[in-house]
Amino acid sequence: MPTTATIRTFWDDQLAHLPTPTVSATPVHGLTDTVSIDDVTFTGAHGDPIRGWFTHPTNSPTRGVVVEYLGYGRGRGKPFERLWWAAAGFAHLLMDTRGQGSQYGTGGDTPDPHGSSPHVPGFLTQGADAPKNLYYVRLILDAVAAVSAAEKLSGHNRHHVFLSGNSQGAGIALAVSGLLPGLGGVMANVPLLCDIEQSVESASDGPYLEARTYAATHRERVDALFDTLAHIDVVNLVPRSTTPALVSYGLADTLCPVAGVRAMVDAYGSDTGHDVPVEVVEYRFNGHDGGDATQLEKQLRWLRERTRA
Structure with missing residues (x-):
C-alpha cells in the first residue's frame, strides 16, 4: 500500500500540472424570470473542455457559490433541474461529469477523450494499471x-465556495476539500470512494462491485489494484482538509457501506493540528437516498448559518 507521503506527492504533482481554467458562459434565455442560467464550459484535467450550468438569482447579490458534483452515471441534465440553490440566494455551478450522463437523469454533454487499459464496464477500474x-x-x-471556474463566474473568493454532492459527487467533493485549503464548506451525502478496499469487500450493490469483479478476474493484480485505488480513496485525502463539513449516511446503505464513511469522518482534518468541524447526520432506517429532501433542508439551513451576515 502506498504511503501517505507518496499519495500526497502524487497529488501535488497532479495539481501542479492542472491548466489554469478558462471559462466561457452563454446565457440560456426564455426559461426563467427570477433565476439567470448560463451554459458554461471550462478547462479541466489535461485541458479538456468540461460543461456545466451556472445559475444565480437575477439582479440580486448572492450569499456564496455552491459547486455541485453529480452522482454515478448522471450528467448535468437540463438547465432548470436544480434551482433550489439559486432560490436560497446562492450562485450555483453544476459540473457535468466527463464520460458519464447516460445511466440516470436527463443526460450529459462532456466526453472523456482518454482511453483506458482493460477494465470492468463502468468507471471505478478505468485506468487501474497506474494511478x-x-x-x-x-x-x-x-x-x-x-x-476556480465558480470563483470567476460568481465573483466570490474561495472562502465563500461551498461544495456539494451525493454518492460519487460526495466523494469528489470530499477529495477536493482535502486538496484545496480555505473553502467555505463541504456537504457530502452517502459518499463513494471512502475506504475503498474494505467497501469493495462489504458492498452488495453499486460501483464497488466493479472492483470486486476486476479483482476476481485479475487475480495476480489484487494488491496492485488497491494500491492504485488508494490514490483516490478520500480517507487518504481528507486528513489535510480545513473545510467544515456536513456529512450524511444511511445505516442500510448497500452501495456505500457506513463503515467506509465513518472511516472518512475519523480521518477528516486529522493532519491539520486542530479540530475541523464535521457534523454527521445518521439515517437509521435509510439506505443510499442520503436523507433525500430532509437532508437538503438541513444543507440549506447549514449553508445559511455559515453565510449569515
Whole structure:
C-alpha cells in the first residue's frame, strides 16, 4: 500500500500540472424570470473542455457559490433541474461529469477523450494499471478546476465556495476539500470512494462491485489494484482538509457501506493540528437516498448559518 507521503506527492504533482481554467458562459434565455442560467464550459484535467450550468438569482447579490458534483452515471441534465440553490440566494455551478450522463437523469454533454487499459464496464477500474491513468484522477482534477471556474463566474473568493454532492459527487467533493485549503464548506451525502478496499469487500450493490469483479478476474493484480485505488480513496485525502463539513449516511446503505464513511469522518482534518468541524447526520432506517429532501433542508439551513451576515 502506498504511503501517505507518496499519495500526497502524487497529488501535488497532479495539481501542479492542472491548466489554469478558462471559462466561457452563454446565457440560456426564455426559461426563467427570477433565476439567470448560463451554459458554461471550462478547462479541466489535461485541458479538456468540461460543461456545466451556472445559475444565480437575477439582479440580486448572492450569499456564496455552491459547486455541485453529480452522482454515478448522471450528467448535468437540463438547465432548470436544480434551482433550489439559486432560490436560497446562492450562485450555483453544476459540473457535468466527463464520460458519464447516460445511466440516470436527463443526460450529459462532456466526453472523456482518454482511453483506458482493460477494465470492468463502468468507471471505478478505468485506468487501474497506474494511478496517473485512473479515470477518477481526471474527474477529481476537473472538480478542482470547477472551484476556480465558480470563483470567476460568481465573483466570490474561495472562502465563500461551498461544495456539494451525493454518492460519487460526495466523494469528489470530499477529495477536493482535502486538496484545496480555505473553502467555505463541504456537504457530502452517502459518499463513494471512502475506504475503498474494505467497501469493495462489504458492498452488495453499486460501483464497488466493479472492483470486486476486476479483482476476481485479475487475480495476480489484487494488491496492485488497491494500491492504485488508494490514490483516490478520500480517507487518504481528507486528513489535510480545513473545510467544515456536513456529512450524511444511511445505516442500510448497500452501495456505500457506513463503515467506509465513518472511516472518512475519523480521518477528516486529522493532519491539520486542530479540530475541523464535521457534523454527521445518521439515517437509521435509510439506505443510499442520503436523507433525500430532509437532508437538503438541513444543507440549506447549514449553508445559511455559515453565510449569515
